[in-house]
Amino acid sequence: MNCASQNAPATFSGSTKNAFLQHLRETPNRRRVSQSDRIALIEWLTNPYKRPASQEESSRRNYAQKTFSWDNETQSLLAVAKNRGDHARTVITTDMIADTVERVHENNGHAGWDATWKDVSNSYYGILRSDVIFLLKQCQLCSKDPSKRPKGSARTVDQTQQNSSSISDFLTMTREQTENINDPMLDLSKADTQGGGNILG
Known part of the structure; x- marks a missing residue:
């Protein structure tokens, strides 16, 4: 049974999204990407005239060029595939995590934590499993439908x-x-x- 309906409320309320922003501030993680991080990464990838001013910047540039790529056609920052058979994933900045998880969760029929995390991690970079769980615990639709709660x-x-x-x-x-x-x-x-x-x- 799909817990979504035409008259149902949004998956995540405004207060949930505000609480999530607080969660991000309280639990910083290097795998998340801020807007300023994204700008810096794109510059390292697209500006051949930008030279590192220090050894630290040189390391950052090498990391950026090894880990990310810029798709000029779609104007998307991508995390390159690590293993053969994998595909590049779209980089999501911290301000877009809640909206992205919400969209994925709605598209997969409000599946549980594991299924939603699998869908998120297969397509996107910059979102942690703990972020997905934090948000899904607050899903307004799933909380009203016992069949959508995580098994066990x-x-x-x-x-x-x-x-x-x-x-x-x-x-x-x-x-x-x-x-x-x-x-x-x-x-x-x-x-x-x-x-x-x-x-x-």
């Missing part, structure tokens, strides 16, 4: 809650209670007498 998400939450309960139960046990457990890994009395109370030590 409810089970994962339940398991996490159970684990949290088990840990808190263990931490609140008295010494007498732990001594009655027939598990040598949890026998704190032996741990104390053998030097060091760290169970994992």
Whole structure:
């Protein structure tokens, strides 16, 4: 069942996109490409008269020429294919990540995290998997359609809650209670007498 409909709201709300911009500021990553990065890369690729002013700039130019290409016909900055059989990917700047993920997610019928990430990473450079997950968690359509939630998400939450309960139960046990457990890994009395109370030590 497709969770999209004619009267449905946009995939990502304005507040989600604003929160995503904050996410980008709080989690910088060298694989993302800013507008200024894009301009610099294009100049290194297209301006034969631009000479590096330092060893650092020379390294940047070499990296740019090895990693990216400029398609003059489409006016697109591309990340060159690394392996045989791969194809060049369009470079997406940080200001376009949310719109790009939104378009891909809508085009693939609001598929889950893995499918959307596969579609994004096959065609685009500059978007992280964590960016895709951050945005898809906020998809207004998928949040209203349980069939579109990531497989195992409810089970994962339940398991996490159970684990949290088990840990808190263990931490609140008295010494007498732990001594009655027939598990040598949890026998704190032996741990104390053998030097060091760290169970994992």
